[in-house]
Each structure stands twice: as C-alpha cells, then as structure tokens.
Amino acid sequence: MALHRDLRDFHLEAEFSIGKGETFVLIGENGSGKSSLLYLLSGLLSPESGFISLDNRVLYDGCKGIHIPAEERDIGFVFQNYAIFPHLTVFENVAFGLRRRKVPESELRSRVAENLALLSLEHLSDVRADQLSGGECQRAALARALVIEPSLLLLDEPVSALDAIAQERMRSQICAYVRKSGIPCITVTHSFRDAVSLGDRLGVMERGRIIQDGDLEEVMGSGNTFLHHFFCGCKKDSHRL
Numbered sequence: 001m002a003l004h005r006d007l008r009d010f011h012l013e014a015e016f017s018i019g020k021g022e023t024f025v026l027i028g029e030n031g032s033g034k035s036s037l038l039y040l041l042s043g044l045l046s047p048e049s050g051f052i053s054l055d056n057r058v059l060y061d062g063c064k065g066i067h068i069p070a071e072e073r074d075i076g077f078v079f080q081n082y083a084i085f086p087h088l089t090v091f092e093n094v095a096f097g098l099r100r101r102k103v104p105e106s107e108l109r110s111r112v113a114e115n116l117a118l119l120s121l122e123h124l125s126d127v128r129a130d131q132l133s134g135g136e137c138q139r140a141a142l143a144r145a146l147v148i149e150p151s152l153l154l155l156d157e158p159v160s161a162l163d164a165i166a167q168e169r170m171r172s173q174i175c176a177y178v179r180k181s182g183i184p185c186i187t188v189t190h191s192f193r194d195a196v197s198l199g200d201r202l203g204v205m206e207r208g209r210i211i212q213d214g215d216l217e218e219v220m221g222s223g224n225t226f227l228h229h230f231f232c233g234c235k236k237d238s239h240r241l
Contacts, residue, residue, distance in 0.1 A: 003040050003050040004062075012036060012208035018184040018201075023175070025187045025199030026210075029226055033208040034188040035080065038154045041186070042077050043070030055151050071100065073152075076145030080156040080188075082137040086130035090121055090140050093129055097148040115143040118173065134161035139170070146177060153178065153185040159194065171197045192230065 002015040012033045018024045026034045039045035041052060049062035054075075059068045084093045091112055098108045116122045119139040129137065138161040145153060158174065159167040175198060178185045187198055195202060195216075202219045204212040204227065212219055212227075220231050 001041070001050075001052050003037065003047045003052065005036075005040060005045070005048045007033060007036055007208060010207040012040070014205075014208065014210050016203065016210055016213060018186065020184060021179050021182040022200045023178055023185040023187060023198050024201050024203060025189060025195050026203045026205055027189060027195055027230060028205035030190075032205040034205050035156055036208075037205070038077065038156055038186065038188060041152070042075050042154055043068065043073050044077075057151075074148070074150055075152045075154060076148055076150030077154045078138075078141045078145045078156060078158050080160070082134075082141040082161075084129045084137055084141050084144065087128065089126050089128055090116070090132070090136075090143075091125045093140055094121075094143045094147050097144060101148070111147050112143075115147045118146070118177075119143045119170075135163065135166060138162060142170070142174075149181070151183060153183055155185065155187040157189055157191075158187060160191070167193070168197075174198060195230075 001017065003012065005012045009031065010033070014037055016024070026037065028034055036045065040047050043059065046067065047060060047062060050060065051062070052058070052060040058066050059073050060066060085096070094112045094115060095108055098111060103111070116125055119142060121136070121139055121143060124132065124136060129140065132140065138159070142158065155174070159170045162170055171194065187194065189195060199216065201213065201215060203210045204219060204224065212222055212224070219227065
C-alpha cells in the first residue's frame with residue numbers, strides 16, 4: 001500500500017504492507033495522520049495518488065483511475081466515535097452491513113446473533129443505540145465491523161470507552177478473531193497496553209509518515225522523544241492499574 005494526500009498541516013505519504021492474521025498498530029502524536037490513514041484505506045477519504053491492494057484485489061490505483069467505493073471494499077471499520085445509528089436497535093445496527101449486501105434473512109440473523117454473543121450484547125439486541133453506554137456502543141460498533149467477515153479490519157481507539165476489565169476482555173477477543181480469521185488488522189491507539197497486547201508490529205507516525213516500523217523491541221529501542229514518553233510514561237501509569 002502506498003498513499004499520498006495533502007492534509008491541513010502536512011503531506012501524508014505512507015507506504016507499508018501487512019500480512020494475513022497480523023495486527024499492525026499505529027502510534028504517534030495527535031494530528032500525525034493516523035486516523036486519516038485509516039480513512040484513506042477505507043475509501044471514505046480519497047488519496048491524491050498511490051496504490052491499495054487487498055488480497056490480490058486492487059482497491060485504488062491513482063495511475064489507472066481505479067477507485068472502489070467504500071461500501072464495496074469489504075473493510076470493517078470501528079470509528080473512534082463509533083458512528084452507530086442512534087435510532088436503530090443494536091440488532092439492526094449490527095445487521096446494517098449484511099442488509100446492504102442483501103444477505104438472506106436466516107443467514108443474517110444467525111451471523112448477527114453469533115457476533116452479539118461474541119461481544120456479550122445478546123441482552124441488548126432490541127435496545128436502541130441512543131440508550132447505550134459508551135462502552136456498549138463501542139462493542140456494538142465492533143460487532144458491526146466483524147459481522148460482515150471483512151477482508152481488512154480497521155480499529156480507531158477500539159477499547160477507549162471501556163473499563164479496565166472490559167478492555168482486557170476486548171483486546172483478547174480482537175486478537176483471537178484476527179488470528180482465527182487470518183485477516184489483517186490495523187489499529188490506531190494512544191494506549192501502551194493496546195500497543196503491547198494487540199500489536200504484532202508497530203508503526204510510528206510523524207507528520208504523515210511512518211518513520212518507524214518493527215516489532216516492539218525494535219521500536220522501543222528508538223531515541224524518539226515521543227516514544228520515550230509513550231513507553232516509559234505509559235508503563236508507569238500501567239503499574240497503578
């Protein structure tokens with residue numbers, strides 16, 4: 001993948017690849033381009049040039065004029081603000097992507113029920129989303145992303161609204177799903193625990209560029225000031241939990 005786009009404060013220029021069943025965690029200061037990169041991959045934001053290929057399928061090629069719409073990319077996206085529909089029930093929120101794909105009703109109900117159970121949402125199936133807590137919204141958003149059985153999973157601060165115990169459970173569920181399904185996953189986070197628990201590989205973004213890409217040990221060894229505070233400061237905070 002290679003993406004280029006002018007953002008408000010800098011030019012985003014990111015090139016990387018990710019393997020099946022691998023979770024690539026992006027960290028960096030606020031405004032470094034992490035979430036924008038997810039939007040570019042999903043098709044919700046258009047690159048100015050570059051190339052995106054997913055499982056041998058070209059989703060974007062600036063030179064050839066290929067731009068597959070977001071709804072046809074088979075990508076599951078959990079947004080930082082959840083982006084679930086407040087007037088719909090949890091069931092209908094999770095079922096939304098399957099209905100768009102015209103999945104038969106019997107299969108739809110089975111797949112939704114399976115994902116509600118996975119994320120302990122069965123008892124909230126008939127509850128409207130505007131009556132949910134932040135953590136419940138976050139779990140519903142993840143269920144909606146997983147139910148379509150995506151070819152790529154994008155997560156923007158996936159456990160931020162949950163309490164500490166629920167965070168650990170959610171991280172475990174995400175890891176298990178990614179490894180079992182064999183899909184690639186890209187996660188944006190400001191959490192040291194997310195980076196350590198979820199990441200097979202870490203990428204450090206600075207002003208639209210991935211300036212480091214490697215495993216935890218490789219990235220921790222950097223003299224980068226942001227990384228020093230991220231790893232040292234966050235480790236101190238984690239001891240208090």
